[in-house]
Amino acid sequence: MKQIMRMSRLYAPTLKEDPSDADIVSHRLLLRAGMIRKTASGVYTFLPLGKRVLMKIEQIVRDEMDAIGAQEVLMPALQPAELWHESGRWNDYGPELMRLQDRHEHGFCLGPTHEELITDLVRNELRSYKQLPMTLYQIQSKFRDEIRPRFGLLRSREFIMKDAYSFHTDRESLQQTYDEMSEAYGRICTRLGLVYRPVQADPGQIGGSVTCEYHALAESGEAELVTCECGYAANSEIAECIPHPEEYPQDELKKITTPGVHTIEDLAQHLSCKANQLVKAMVGIDAEGTPIALFVPGDHELNEIKVERTFPGFTLMTDEQLRDLGLPKGSIGCVGLPKGVRVGADRSLQDVAHWAVGANEDGYHYLGAQCGRDFEVDVWADLCTACAGDSCPDCGAPLEVARGIEVGQVFQLGDKYSKTMGATYSDAQGVEHPFQMGCYGIGISRALAAIVEQHNDENGIKWPFAVAPAHICILPLSVGDDTVQPAAERLAKELSELGIEVVIDDRKERPGVKFAEADLMGWPMQIVVGKRGLSNGVYEVKNRLTGEKNDVTFAQYKEALAFAHRATKPARTFFDQAKTFVESQD
Numbered sequence: 001m002k003q004i005m006r007m008s009r010l011y012a013p014t015l016k017e018d019p020s021d022a023d024i025v026s027h028r029l030l031l032r033a034g035m036i037r038k039t040a041s042g043v044y045t046f047l048p049l050g051k052r053v054l055m056k057i058e059q060i061v062r063d064e065m066d067a068i069g070a071q072e073v074l075m076p077a078l079q080p081a082e083l084w085h086e087s088g089r090w091n092d093y094g095p096e097l098m099r100l101q102d103r104h105e106h107g108f109c110l111g112p113t114h115e116e117l118i119t120d121l122v123r124n125e126l127r128s129y130k131q132l133p134m135t136l137y138q139i140q141s142k143f144r145d146e147i148r149p150r151f152g153l154l155r156s157r158e159f160i161m162k163d164a165y166s167f168h169t170d171r172e173s174l175q176q177t178y179d180e181m182s183e184a185y186g187r188i189c190t191r192l193g194l195v196y197r198p199v200q201a202d203p204g205q206i207g208g209s210v211t212c213e214y215h216a217l218a219e220s221g222e223a224e225l226v227t228c229e230c231g232y233a234a235n236s237e238i239a240e241c242i243p244h245p246e247e248y249p250q251d252e253l254k255k256i257t258t259p260g261v262h263t264i265e266d267l268a269q270h271l272s273c274k275a276n277q278l279v280k281a282m283v284g285i286d287a288e289g290t291p292i293a294l295f296v297p298g299d300h301e302l303n304e305i306k307v308e309r310t311f312p313g314f315t316l317m318t319d320e321q322l323r324d325l326g327l328p329k330g331s332i333g334c335v336g337l338p339k340g341v342r343v344g345a346d347r348s349l350q351d352v353a354h355w356a357v358g359a360n361e362d363g364y365h366y367l368g369a370q371c372g373r374d375f376e377v378d379v380w381a382d383l384c385t386a387c388a389g390d391s392c393p394d395c396g397a398p399l400e401v402a403r404g405i406e407v408g409q410v411f412q413l414g415d416k417y418s419k420t421m422g423a424t425y426s427d428a429q430g431v432e433h434p435f436q437m438g439c440y441g442i443g444i445s446r447a448l449a450a451i452v453e454q455h456n457d458e459n460g461i462k463w464p465f466a467v468a469p470a471h472i473c474i475l476p477l478s479v480g481d482d483t484v485q486p487a488a489e490r491l492a493k494e495l496s497e498l499g500i501e502v503v504i505d506d507r508k509e510r511p512g513v514k515f516a517e518a519d520l521m522g523w524p525m526q527i528v529v530g531k532r533g534l535s536n537g538v539y540e541v542k543n544r545l546t547g548e549k550n551d552v553t554f555a556q557y558k559e560a561l562a563f564a565h566r567a568t569k570p571a572r573t574f575f576d577q578a579k580t581f582v583e584s585q586d
């Protein structure tokens with residue numbers, strides 16, 4: 001029998017108004033529903049209802065981790081600095097790493113992640129290939145001193161993460177766990193009620209070669225994704241870009257006067273053509289100080305990560321550097337560039353025979369500039385950020401742009417940590433090798449907010465059943481009435497005997513307040529017990545997720561109850577018989 005929750009006792013201080021400093025819906029609703037409270041910038045307290053949801057999310061994650069053989073541990077948040085010196089990361093991170101000293105002035109940090117800690121644990125315990133593969137995980141608070149905490153739980157300075165780490169003898173074993181973990185992440189997102197996309201991502205600072213992010217789609221998401229109906233999805237930071245530039249109809253090289261034209265928009269207006277018929281130039285300097293002119297379709301942006309990969313150290317020139325080179329900002333082109341300037345161009349421009357581009361003379365542009373005849377390109381590369389309408393690299397269909405909240409990520413770390421920290425196992429011949437490792441995170445508190453971002457309406461939160469703080473809210477309307485209250489209490493008791501989680505709004509509040517708060521808190525179902533309904537022999541049942549309302553007669557209710565009891569009867573018989581058997585043995 002589950003404990004019946006009573007609104008008259010529940011500590012859930014709701015707010016009538018939207019808090020001023022909450023600028024996304026999940027932050028607003030979690031505060032208004034009395035589920036979280038801000039303790040400091042980026043630091044939150046979970047109140048009873050918020051804590052109940054957190055525990056349900058954690059339990060679903062635990063279920064799925066245990067199902068693939070991962071074992072739960074609990075590591076300390078307080079991490080000795082020595083480990084971070086060993087891995088060489090103590091100085092990699094700036095003030096984001098929360099460092100402190102103990103009373104003996106020994107250095108520590110509050111753990112933002114636990115690669116160092118778990119590698120140290122394992123290098124002393126896991127010594128033989130016979131013990132591999134091994135996956136350990138924890139659900140624990142993490143600390144990252146974000147420079148601008150915002151969006152409530154989405155970017156906080158203390159948050160709850162499930163982080164798992166796997167240890168292997170070789171890459172194929174790592175790949176197998178990585179794949180199992182990826183499938184488990186899909187099941188977790190689905191069970192949490194999240195609309196999500198696995199997204200190919202940029203390994204970034206991790207240095208592992210393979211990584212994938214799990215994004216919950218939401219307009220408030222910080223990540224920009226490109227997605228396709230075929231299932232392809234990638235972080236737009238690194239997604240392969242296949243634009244469709246078109247030619248401006250002009251074959252011979254022709255210089256035109258373009259007074260006051262300095263941007264692609266100006267030029268498109270001047271030529272009454274589309275931006276993708278024009279070529280945009282950006283000039284910079286690479287690590288060796290070589291000037292480089294880059295050309296991309298007029299309707300695309302240069303992608304810094306891709307440019308860095310092709311021209312290491314590339315930084316855009318300042319206005320005076322451009323002037324020193326004699327290049328007029330806003331009408332730079334590929335014809336007549338000063339000697340020594342290297343030319344790079346987005347590979348999609350290979351299919352554009354004649355370019356409309358700056359003439360390297362202020363107030364002039366060229367039409368019909370032909371590669372090979374009027375200019376040369378040294379390097380063709382994928383230099384642009386993919387955007388809506390570009391071709392999907394997998395199936396060719398037009399890409400769409402979406403925004404995502406990164407709720408999970410899986411990494412293949414290889415031997416990045418095991419090598420630097422001397423974490424080795426001995427193989428069948430007794431030879432020592434560094435472990436292959438993987439690491440896998442899910443933002444538990446962030447997932448809670450992501451669920452609200454995807455499940456809400458103008459009245460409040462709409463919790464999916466699997467994570468709702470309770471399943472059914474019973475709303476007696478006239479509490480004083482001597483028939484309504486007992487009927488509501490009986491309903492609560494009968495439903496909770498089925499294992500249903502029930503909350504009863506037993507407060508002496510007006511019906512309007514009860515309805516509004518039930519909608520705000522997002523209980524998936526509401527059952528109204530009112531004087532009129534009782535005299536008509538019905539309960540009014542409302543499905544919060546669909547808005548559907550039905551009058552359920554007492555007979556229908558009794559039948560549903562009996563059915564539910566029968567449905568759970570086999571389990572009950574088993575335990576009753578087991579109990580009787582055990583007692584008979586005494």
Ligand code: 9G3
Pocket residue numbers: 093096097098112113114115144145162163164206409411439440441442
């Ligand atoms: C730091 C600080 C911030 C950090 C890190 C280290 C992110 C850091 C990446 C990861 C990788 C995976 C295991 C679970 C899944 C994610 N922000 N990362 O390493 F010192 Cl201040 O955390 N870790």
